[in-house]
Amino acid sequence: MADHDIRVLDESQVRAAHTLFRGSLHTAPAPDEKWEQVKDSYVPGRALGAFQDDELVGTAQSWAAGLAVPGGAEVPLAAVSRVGVRADWTRRGVLSALMRRQFRSFREAGEITATLRASETTIYGRFGYGVASRGRNVTVDRYRATLLPSAGTGGRIRLVDKDTALALAPVIYDSVGLTRPGMTARWPAWWLLNLPRALNDENAQLAVHRGPDGDDGYVVYEVKSSSTGHGKRVLTVVDLVAATPAVWAELWRFVFRVDVVDEVVGELRPVDEPLEWLFADRRVVKVTEVEDETWLRLVDVPATLAARSYGRAEPVVIQVRDRCLPENDGTYRVTPDGAGRTDLPADLALDVDLLAAIYLGDVPFSALAAAGRVDVLDPTAPARADALFASAQSPWSGTYF
Template sequence: MTTELRVLDPIEWDRWYGVLELAFGGVAESPEERRLWRDLTEFDRSLGAWDGDLCVGTTGSFSFRLTVPGGASVPAAGVTMVSVAGTHRRRGILTSMMRRQLDDLRAAGEFLAVLTASEPGIYGRFGYGIASYSLRAVIDTNRVRLAVPEGVDGVVLRQADPAESSAACEAVYARRVSARPGMLARRPGWERLPLIDPEGERGGASPRLCVLAERDGEVVGFAHYAVKPDWSFAGADGSVNVRQLMALDPVAEAALWRFLWSVDLTASVRVWGRPVDDGWQHLVDDVRRCEPTLRDALHVRLVEVGPALEARTYQAPVDVVFEVEDAFCPWNEGRWRLTGDAKGASCVRTSDPADLSLSVRELGAAYLGGVPLTSLAAAGRVRELREGALVEASVAFGSPVAPWLPHGF
């Protein structure tokens, strides 16, 4: 390979980002989107692959904080903007960028990397495991009824301008970040992301709308949505496209769902990117007509096994020795003893016999508590070497709520 990898210079951003746009179909983003992503780009964490004066590869990472089981918010590199020019495939450029990125993260003392994948088959070979899933549904609101809990009528709903109500919505988001593993604390600048609404990407729907849920004058929830009008021979057949919905309690959340169910001239509610254990699934009288489907969401990579496993807590006491395989980051290979409970954990090197054998990819998949080790073992990806160790570790790694990534990056 004759290409050179180097840290991105701000004056090169337009050429660098143009390579990314071309790799994703060549359709230029709106000026609003480009401004946002340029402003959010962390140049010292971004790499370009250059063939002479030609940029042929891109990658970067955001310095996030990620909620892990137990509620702690820990540093995590949000890997993003990964592309290789079609003219330079099969030259090892992607591998070299992933190698340099993980080496840099380790040198900086960062022990977790996360990403969302355009194609989920790409990143397993670099040690990433799918740690959370998202729920999509197309709900026939003409036929599906909601049974809402008591108190919903006490929630006041108010239509609001998305930009003007941004601070109130962000305050709700901030209060919910610690509630679920996989959520990202929004750094300054990221509050602009929910407001990006280019006309060319609406697919015939309205501009983004916002409704606030209030109780005693306090905003306790919000929904961002758009309405796509449509008509059939029988009459109105529009849809409500839910972009984001969050509330501080189940009653406020149910009030928002009821509102979306009842938008005039619509026959369906379409949701995507929701947690797999979303509460509305237990309010409906016919889940089949909601057509729920799953999709991979957050992929997790343990850059440093010991610090990563120590950063979270465990919902049951655990004392287990892992035999870890990690060809791409060999500093993680070998045996690690994890001891922990709901108060804290320790993970250190050991020469004791292994209880479970797995790769770092499986540890990444199980890390947020949404993918049981027993499920990975059923696929042959975890081997039990001490009887009882698999169930012990699987229960300990679990989370009482499903991990959730509310937005991409």
């Protein structure tokens, strides 16, 4: 019998949960002014607490969002955040109980996928989360970087003030839509927390691109003197949204033309973003790191497999093992026309966290088979599965939380 139970938090309990979460990451409680800014980001019914009697010992919460899957469909997504267990209660199954309760709620709400950003990479695989997209950090020495000539878009880029930025950015984001697998429909609390935080910095700006049909992209950037490198002035691209590749290029070209900047940095950008191709010398773009971005949980495997499109190849039968959600256990036949349960013998077998890593197209079956992470029952199957699950673009969320 567990010595704690999981309850949905009411409004009077969420501040204590916020304090517990911050404490688990060694951060002081939010002062009153800060709490006023964040309290509305707790959605009623979505914050959970683990209690021993009436003492709060752990917490987790989530937001309702949407995930773009290969083929362009958007599926319901639960974005999990603010997970913490009090230091004197860790390794007693509290997180496990919170996760199980979340999965049950997500399934009841029809949220067939869940995502989070992991503080440590060793925590979430056991719960069926896998790394489904990665981002790369890039640095460009602005003085060495020569932009190639461009015909441009014929549009115009303008800086807007903070209030206009806060109002305009969500509208542009929604009208541009989710343009690659892994992109996330942003929820109200994301905008409430993240854009003001980014723009609060007095050196941050939002520049909007206006095309013939209206505003069709923006870039948020900040310029700071780095503490290392003799006060080098670094422009960091915080958020870049573009309706078309031409607008994407124009916004990048704009940030490279901002004066009194020594270095331009992009953080967690798509791994296949063709930034190098804007320059006369491709080597000016230095990739400093590639990090895991989206941790994805296929909460309802049959529904998520059915939601995406597939490439052209002979069908493959995949056995999925799911220790946390045994209702997902089983074999699935994947064809160019769709996927569903089958009684046919499996060609490949794998755990559900690895299926999540493959699902958006970040890693092929054959790579995981080579690493011994996929059981290959038919040696011709990995190549077929690679072709079925391939995605033309690398998956990328672009929405950090």
